[in-house]
Amino acid sequence: MTVAAGRPRLLLPGLVPRETGLETYWVRPGGVTAVRLSAGDRLTVIDRAGRQSAELSVFGSAGHGGAALGVRVDAPANAIRSLAAGGTGEGRAAILTALASYGLDPGEAKAIRLFGDSSPQGARETFVAQEATGVLVAAPARPMNVLDEVANPPSDLLVEVLRASPRGDERPELPEPLAEPVADLRIDAATALAYQVKAGQYIQVIDVAGRQCSDFLAFHAHRLDEGVERGLDSTTTRYFMGRAYPRPGLFGKFYDQDAQPLVEIVRDTVGRHDTFGLACNPKYYEDLGYPGHVNCTENFNEQLKGYGVAARKGWPALNLFYNTAFDEENLLVFDESWSRPGDYVLMRAMTDLVCASSACPDDIDPSNAWVPTDIHVRVYDAKRKFSMAIARRVTPESEMKLTKQTAFHPRTSELTRQFTEYRGYWLPTSFHNHGIQDEYWACRERAAVMDLSPLRKFEVLGPDAEALLQACVTRNIRKLSHGQVVYSAMCNETGGMIDDCTVFRLGDTNFRFVGGDPYDGVWLREQAARLGLDRVWVKDSTDQLHNIAVQGPASRDILREIIWMPPTQPGFTDLTWFRFGIGRIGGHDGIPLVVSRTGYTGELGYELWVHPRDAGVLWDAVWEAGRPHGMLPLGLDALDVLRIESGLVFAGYDFSDQTDPYEAGIGFTVPLKTKEDDFVGREALVSRKAHPQRTLVGLELAGNEPAGHGDCVHVGRSQVGVITSATRSPILRKNIALCRIAVQHAGYGTEVEVGKLDGHRKRIPAQVVRFPFYDPEKLRPRS
Numbered sequence: 001m002t003v004a005a006g007r008p009r010l011l012l013p014g015l016v017p018r019e020t021g022l023e024t025y026w027v028r029p030g031g032v033t034a035v036r037l038s039a040g041d042r043l044t045v046i047d048r049a050g051r052q053s054a055e056l057s058v059f060g061s062a063g064h065g066g067a068a069l070g071v072r073v074d075a076p077a078n079a080i081r082s083l084a085a086g087g088t089g090e091g092r093a094a095i096l097t098a099l100a101s102y103g104l105d106p107g108e109a110k111a112i113r114l115f116g117d118s119s120p121q122g123a124r125e126t127f128v129a130q131e132a133t134g135v136l137v138a139a140p141a142r143p144m145n146v147l148d149e150v151a152n153p154p155s156d157l158l159v160e161v162l163r164a165s166p167r168g169d170e171r172p173e174l175p176e177p178l179a180e181p182v183a184d185l186r187i188d189a190a191t192a193l194a195y196q197v198k199a200g201q202y203i204q205v206i207d208v209a210g211r212q213c214s215d216f217l218a219f220h221a222h223r224l225d226e227g228v229e230r231g232l233d234s235t236t237t238r239y240f241m242g243r244a245y246p247r248p249g250l251f252g253k254f255y256d257q258d259a260q261p262l263v264e265i266v267r268d269t270v271g272r273h274d275t276f277g278l279a280c281n282p283k284y285y286e287d288l289g290y291p292g293h294v295n296c297t298e299n300f301n302e303q304l305k306g307y308g309v310a311a312r313k314g315w316p317a318l319n320l321f322y323n324t325a326f327d328e329e330n331l332l333v334f335d336e337s338w339s340r341p342g343d344y345v346l347m348r349a350m351t352d353l354v355c356a357s358s359a360c361p362d363d364i365d366p367s368n369a370w371v372p373t374d375i376h377v378r379v380y381d382a383k384r385k386f387s388m389a390i391a392r393r394v395t396p397e398s399e400m401k402l403t404k405q406t407a408f409h410p411r412t413s414e415l416t417r418q419f420t421e422y423r424g425y426w427l428p429t430s431f432h433n434h435g436i437q438d439e440y441w442a443c444r445e446r447a448a449v450m451d452l453s454p455l456r457k458f459e460v461l462g463p464d465a466e467a468l469l470q471a472c473v474t475r476n477i478r479k480l481s482h483g484q485v486v487y488s489a490m491c492n493e494t495g496g497m498i499d500d501c502t503v504f505r506l507g508d509t510n511f512r513f514v515g516g517d518p519y520d521g522v523w524l525r526e527q528a529a530r531l532g533l534d535r536v537w538v539k540d541s542t543d544q545l546h547n548i549a550v551q552g553p554a555s556r557d558i559l560r561e562i563i564w565m566p567p568t569q570p571g572f573t574d575l576t577w578f579r580f581g582i583g584r585i586g587g588h589d590g591i592p593l594v595v596s597r598t599g600y601t602g603e604l605g606y607e608l609w610v611h612p613r614d615a616g617v618l619w620d621a622v623w624e625a626g627r628p629h630g631m632l633p634l635g636l637d638a639l640d641v642l643r644i645e646s647g648l649v650f651a652g653y654d655f656s657d658q659t660d661p662y663e664a665g666i667g668f669t670v671p672l673k674t675k676e677d678d679f680v681g682r683e684a685l686v687s688r689k690a691h692p693q694r695t696l697v698g699l700e701l702a703g704n705e706p707a708g709h710g711d712c713v714h715v716g717r718s719q720v721g722v723i724t725s726a727t728r729s730p731i732l733r734k735n736i737a738l739c740r741i742a743v744q745h746a747g748y749g750t751e752v753e754v755g756k757l758d759g760h761r762k763r764i765p766a767q768v769v770r771f772p773f774y775d776p777e778k779l780r781p782r783s
Helices: 078-084 092-101 221-225 234-241 282-287 296-307 436-445 465-472 519-531 555-560 612-629 636-645 682-690
Strands: 022-027 032-037 042-047 054-060 110-114 123-128 133-138 157-162 181-187 192-197 202-207 214-220 253-255 261-268 274-278 316-320 323-326 332-335 344-349 353-358 375-380 389-392 419-422 425-428 448-451 456-461 485-491 497-505 510-515 537-540 546-551 580-585 592-596 605-610 694-701 712-715 718-729 734-742 751-756 762-769
Touching: 022 032, 022 133, 032 078, 032 157, 042 054, 054 078, 054 123, 078 110, 078 133, 181 192, 181 353, 192 296, 192 375, 202 214, 214 221, 214 261, 214 296, 221 353, 234 253, 234 274, 274 323, 296 353, 353 375, 436 448, 436 636, 448 612, 456 465, 456 519, 465 510, 465 519, 497 519, 510 519, 519 537, 546 555, 546 612, 555 605, 555 612, 580 612, 592 612, 605 612, 636 718, 636 734, 694 718, 694 751, 718 751, 734 751, 734 762
Parallel strands: 261 389
Antiparallel strands: 022 157, 032 133, 042 123, 042 157, 054 110, 054 133, 181 375, 192 353, 202 344, 202 375, 214 316, 214 353, 253 261, 261 344, 274 316, 323 332, 419 425, 448 546, 456 510, 456 537, 485 497, 497 510, 546 605, 580 592, 592 605, 694 734, 694 762, 712 718, 712 751, 718 734, 751 762
């Protein structure tokens, strides 16, 4: 992008490269990425998190000796050879095809080794191509063992290619097909295309260049044969799904007027669309002074007339990649799309369909960023299976990651189909034949087991590990003993909470940071760089440690039967609150695990952490041991009731980066008097504590109507607070809520009103009370 000298450039992560001719590629742990280079191209491999080895293989006209990059390649390319031997690494077929194109045997592949166990975060190696060549970059990976003295979970690599001759305005490359397509359709900018899809087949609509609207229509093919037109219907869909637009998961179907499902959303890498707004039409352009402008409606009419579909003046469509919203004045507004090059929506046909897709021609407003581009459609066979997924990015520059199943999913999916997407994973909301009430009472009276694997785990390692954590979290990490866990806040410079977390001390230089947000690791690495701490590594171990929690009065009795602790560790029954040990299941030769006396329910309980390969064994052992005690599985819905009763805060509800720990009700995590060392946000927190504006309180509501997150709280006409979390407490038989309120109204016994509707037409009387509501002295988890 060319800009005037001295004029700042728009920040468009994922759309405009930082430098002309710069391309970026990701190499995931255990994966291999292929890149083709021309003479003069500069290739840089970056070890983003540190301590991750890399293998670089070169394949050119001179063979695979490395001359094309001016290096000597003489070590075995173990990652590539593993793929050739039948491994399951990502992109296996594409890598083997690339090797075959050079006539090379992958079983004989060689590489140059880069980085290693001591490479710092951000380490990089740069090479310049002497001639046209192919390069394979691999990130070898081995599972992390919970017994490893120094844990080093595998991490990804970043590959940057700076082209000597930028490719210019060539068409962006399409992403690799998800499988072998049965149809591969290009829809040129400002056109539309009709096509047929059989029941069970998958439809992938791809935004080729990014920020391009694509309207989608679907009609029941058999009804069209009968002369009856039945297509996507907004009212029916929204009524049954309860959403403005369905998304992957339980509520992901689109219906016709006869309440018959036509398509199901399987994957969505964008997450922001408009649903059933009109496809652009002649009147829209005419009213803006552009008569005769090409439009999606007329393009659809032309494409569909051969199927007996009557022409319309405007087609209500599923507007993929189109960014609209209603503002606070209920005005319909729109802006540039959120989609990036290669983003897609994957749907499954629920019956035989006649479909139509467009590449919207709108070039007079932001809907296509003023430059209409192409859309691509691929159709896949019904025999293929694709995981349900939503895409997330930790930062705008990060690679896209699709929703995953946890290692416990094979067990929990036998007990329920009620799953929701939670921070990049599918977790059960409730379990069949039980439900919220049964699961709740099991935890309060007996025991419950839940999957909490989406918690983000980061290994913080090295001589500077303690110094980094001391500078980044509010608690005094220097006082943390081996085998101890501490609950803390992590704040930014203004005192706003980035996250709450627990920190485990595994050794003098080994810590495990457990939070809820994948951004936590990015922040920790940024602070290490800012502070000049070059002897610390922050490695994401989330995919190497999955965990369940066993909570409830019977949890100790259940687990004492199956957990063996070596003599070097405290006995299982000797573990006190916020302590952990490393043991095994069953005996000295059982699977290894970390067991911590922590939880999120306000009950006596434990969390058990294992490598994903051992998850099934752990679940089975706990499940069998828990049966005689009446243990039940616990879903997210019941967990929410438990944690609100116990006054435990939740990110995005009870705190955010606009909320300090005092306002979030966890001021006890900020020991300003006893922690002498400086930490991020300390100065702001000193000021905020001295001049508080808001605080978190408990409310008890009159009557049987509950409050909801975001409800306003009033004294008279003035709003003085907002509900952050609320529930009906089964054990207290009351409606309760957590409320962030002005300190002037935070005293126990203060009478307030919770506003419903517009906040004035309906009010629920409430009173400020002590919280935690349940077991305020926390005697039960300490027991």
